[in-house]
Amino acid sequence: MADRRAVGFGDPDGAPATDPPVAGVATSRQMLDDHAMAHLVPERSKRGHKGSFGKLLVVAGSLDYAGAAFLVCRAAGRAGAGLVTLAVPESLQPLFAAKVVEATTMALPEDDVEEVDPEPALAKILDHDHDALVIGPGLRPSLATADLLRLLLTTPDEPEEGWPEQPSEQAERERPRSVDASPVVLDAEALRTLASADAWWTRVGRRCVLTPHAGEFARLRAGSGHDPADDGDLNTDDDARARAAAAAAAEWKQVVVLKGARTVIADPDGRLAVAPFENPAMASGGTGDVLSGTIGALLAQGLDAFDAASLGVYLHGLAGDVVRDRIGDAGLLAGDLPDALPIGRRRLARLAERDRAGRRLGFGASREAGTADDEAGSTGADPGATTETGDQGGAS
Amino acid sequence: MADRRAVGFGDPDGAPATDPPVAGVATSRQMLDDHAMAHLVPERSKRGHKGSFGKLLVVAGSLDYAGAAFLVCRAAGRAGAGLVTLAVPESLQPLFAAKVVEATTMALPEDDVEEVDPEPALAKILDHDHDALVIGPGLRPSLATADLLRLLLTTPDEPEEGWPEQPSEQAERERPRSVDASPVVLDAEALRTLASADAWWTRVGRRCVLTPHAGEFARLRAGSGHDPADDGDLNTDDDARARAAAAAAAEWKQVVVLKGARTVIADPDGRLAVAPFENPAMASGGTGDVLSGTIGALLAQGLDAFDAASLGVYLHGLAGDVVRDRIGDAGLLAGDLPDALPIGRRRLARLAERDRAGRRLGFGASREAGTADDEAGSTGADPGATTETGDQGGAS
Amino acid sequence: MADRRAVGFGDPDGAPATDPPVAGVATSRQMLDDHAMAHLVPERSKRGHKGSFGKLLVVAGSLDYAGAAFLVCRAAGRAGAGLVTLAVPESLQPLFAAKVVEATTMALPEDDVEEVDPEPALAKILDHDHDALVIGPGLRPSLATADLLRLLLTTPDEPEEGWPEQPSEQAERERPRSVDASPVVLDAEALRTLASADAWWTRVGRRCVLTPHAGEFARLRAGSGHDPADDGDLNTDDDARARAAAAAAAEWKQVVVLKGARTVIADPDGRLAVAPFENPAMASGGTGDVLSGTIGALLAQGLDAFDAASLGVYLHGLAGDVVRDRIGDAGLLAGDLPDALPIGRRRLARLAERDRAGRRLGFGASREAGTADDEAGSTGADPGATTETGDQGGAS
């Protein structure tokens, strides 16, 4: 488990700290930790049914990138979504139906092999009951994909043909965000599509979480008229990463997750969070798909976009640490991660319970830190074999 | 493991308790527990062969809901069925043949892609040797499916076209139930079909176990001419759930399993059982498919419908507790459950053995409760890694 | 683990015992045990390569019974075969290629969908280098299958059309068995085919192991002109089972494995062995496929037919006990067995080493029994999690 104390910026106890303004944007930068994240874990009603815990619709996967869709769905299930549906071009449905177990699949109409027909595909998606969407992992680049994405993001704003002209600053500020439209995670091919769309952020009618890695982020910035070089080194300079993510979130009016070592989460309202994880085992194909499924599941469970993104990044990072503790710095396969997700969630849920118990007894949350770290140490065990003893001790 | 002592109604030692009559139906309501369930576990002859332990035929699955069929079959195998056969529309057989291992598959004739041809499909099903049926999980909604279901349920009653007119009370009471026809679990799409069929319960020629969740139950009740609102809150009001299930079982003359937290099992003869499980981890897509496969396997092993339903619900709940003990309140995938089913069965089988030994020595069953609970605690371990020591101690 | 001491017939230390002649056939009946089986385990040269350890060709599987072929192949690999090839009708190859990992697949020419063309299929099989064959599990019943089987069994005897007339006793006794033709395990559909072929045993040019369960055996006996009723109760009467298997082996001049609780293995030379296993968990679809793969792998490793059948039955039984110790009397899936096969093999290999060491030191094998049983107890652990300590102690 990475030593998160040695990080050197942010408050190790997780209390939000106000950074000096960066690039003209006032932000409160928070280093994510167990205590900050514990209170975000959605409580799970004993009488809940599968509908209570969120329905996620996933638009992902292609013949070239079939595993991506599988990873999103499995991660979403392990992150607690009640129901997960995978929408794929009709001709690929048999392939994906053979690959998933708990997720259901849905055929999107095509006008050519593996090429969705955007309008009827949109209709089918909107007709399917869902609380959140994940769009992009492993999608095949094509005009049809781009059209479907545009329709999905601008609906219910009745978009005209093409991405619209950039509206005036005034119009943009007054643009109503549709409160009915379900929130959406945008990843991979969806991000590449946005990067080449003019001023996409001025017409998006949904709350989005964008999850670019440094390369995708640079393309998006370039598409917004910024020279990526001005953003600095987005792979290794943590301050540059924070500044750039904050600026992008402010401009795009969406939550931005800039992935990599020490992933940054930025909200358009100026909130800024940094995850403590630096795990080279995670630098492996498909780990991003697991992240988008995790965030999507949390959105479907009702979390706010910034909270879903923060907790999703944190649970994903904990899962990576669990696997690294087991196999080392190299050789992690993305498919290892979903099964490790519940370990972190349970740990945080227990911590939240103790914090509540502690507060009832008049103790502050910080009294619990030692206990939490002890438990963190024990998560190195094989998730399959771990049997943690109950927490009878509570806050005492 | 849920603390079943704290339940507060029903006898914690499992003895049936007679409730005051509810809604005019005299019922004996029983809270299921280890002791009550232990004696239902079918003994397993040392000389039995795969035919001895029941042949289950499963009509389930579609392209959209492929995993459902897989889950039913795997659960049935883990619940002890000797042979499991999955019947699917001919065009889907290759998909399902690739998905299962121990189950065999059977092609149902189609008159269109993924659309069964009801009459020849019926003939093929009846021609295939089986002791019980599961119908419905993941089936594709269609007129053909509805027709096939109608034919299956009314055979060997030589049904005419369409669901028949409601017969007189007198005729209904005297309607002979075919003793030859194998019993059937009706779930999911089968229940939705019944909900829109007129007075289906007056002509069904088989012993059925219906396994609706609250939403499916409400539709079935509406289809029987009741205002679901009169049944009260079927998600959270345990008394309302018991009353409604009992009334429905009495009207439909079939065993009704009203799923959810504290699942209710009602028999038309007035018996009523409640399972103690409230496990939010189970509120996840596909867990119902595992239940119908479990009940189907127990029917195939020769249990009476009410017993199969009760024990099936109980084993399913124990399996859920085993998984929750391992991963927590969220992130369970339905595919985790089948492998955990044998753990509960073995625990109950051992308890039954001790009870028998205890009785031989002059002790009552209640002496064993402490031991049983101790063992319950130990089932929290990974099923794959659990090695329980033998029971040399017996009842001493 | 079954208590094999309590069996009450046969020598518990594994020494062959001569039974009184049964039904006119002088037989030496042996209860299989660890010591008897240990010395059959083929030693594994440190410098061997995959060709050294046997090439097995499997003709199995169909759309209805796809899992059977998978189970045969996986069992064969776990039983130590160096290379396993699965031959299937051409149109099914993609399905099976997706299902297996270590086994390779081979397309058999068809003259209709899923219907092999016998002559070219035979040519392709004979052209493929192999040391042993398994034929039958999950094969689709058809004339073409029957033809292919006939061609395979009678080659290289240049068969004429149809199964030949019964030859004279004299001609039969003098019929040379082709020493070049590789031995073959006949199971399931292959047995059903033989049951309706006239005097098939008079023209078979290969050494065979037939693995019928009681029902298949009865059909074979009927096909040989015997009234199955004369054989007695083949499910529960151990003496009747032994007598019938011995008689059949003598008549058919092939090794007969009469499956079930206490499986009997009979050689045409009068040797008769009985396995001690009575495990109701094994009465589950697909366990027979695992057995035929296991025996096939041992034939490919060079064991004599009777030895391969005996050791195969024994390893299969040990694997079943390992799984039963883990999950109990019900709920075993056949797919659990292959991974448990190496546990038993290793245990026997170690015992053989100790016996050899003991003999060098002047002790008899019986000194080791206690140690072997202790180790048997420890195999109840999860095969995946078992780490047995080394045997540094040797025979001391």
Place this chain on the structure above:
Amino acid sequence: MADRRAVGFGDPDGAPATDPPVAGVATSRQMLDDHAMAHLVPERSKRGHKGSFGKLLVVAGSLDYAGAAFLVCRAAGRAGAGLVTLAVPESLQPLFAAKVVEATTMALPEDDVEEVDPEPALAKILDHDHDALVIGPGLRPSLATADLLRLLLTTPDEPEEGWPEQPSEQAERERPRSVDASPVVLDAEALRTLASADAWWTRVGRRCVLTPHAGEFARLRAGSGHDPADDGDLNTDDDARARAAAAAAAEWKQVVVLKGARTVIADPDGRLAVAPFENPAMASGGTGDVLSGTIGALLAQGLDAFDAASLGVYLHGLAGDVVRDRIGDAGLLAGDLPDALPIGRRRLARLAERDRAGRRLGFGASREAGTADDEAGSTGADPGATTETGDQGGAS
């Protein structure tokens, strides 16, 4: 774990030893061990992303040998490659897309079913960003495959039609090796193709690692105009194996891995290494595919061809020992190996860290040997269940 001390040649502490010249080639022969291999493990930057750790392109698999491609890809991921892409003939892509999870797939254009069209296939491969290639495991023998291989190996040397005439010694020595072309592992069908190509080694424009077993090696030698009989017994005579591999590497100007017990790795510059492993469990179909994927992943991570081959052979051997410790001398399936690869890598990485720490404190590497062997003993545990404690003790 094999006792590598008993080997009797080479320095057990891993220091390279200069052998007397064999067959006129001066070689330094090294017995590989933990210390020698530890310093080859590529360090893993905490800030690396998936692109940092190498992109591997795999040209492998066919309908007959589908599992081979799966094994190469999975091994490559477990050996630390950041991204793995599997290129297959277009008509087979759906099959392989269903089989892999983390690897992506790529369709190679065909001019007949399962028959690649060499020129456009080459173009597509070269267009796909990659750091190393694996070519050959499970490829279908065909002229098209041979053509594609020839194009790939001679590019960017602008090959004319056919393999060229043997050039003069002089021309050969001066032939520039393209520094841009990514290195390639050649296995199985690729080796069989080379064996029938005239003087292929005179025109290959890439750094290659050839991984023949003794049979493939003999064919390659015959194709180079040598009588394989002159090479001696390549299965059992270690000196003959070393001599022949060294001679072949010198002639072909490529790294040669002569597989088998005590695998030999020879570099054209005269370096010669021998792996200590003699594990009969590894003599099983598909283990070679795991090796080529492992070496390919290390090439992609930037190791020199000889180092990648040596470390790949060593990690593969350690993984085999881990599995053998768990299941014994027989019954290993190649699919067991990839998940065991990270165990050895982590062990070596820790040893390298201690060596570095030891040197800082003034101790030599040999002080660490005892510790390393202790840890080796512990790798016998199930990789899934192993939880090694941290190395707080460091070099002290």
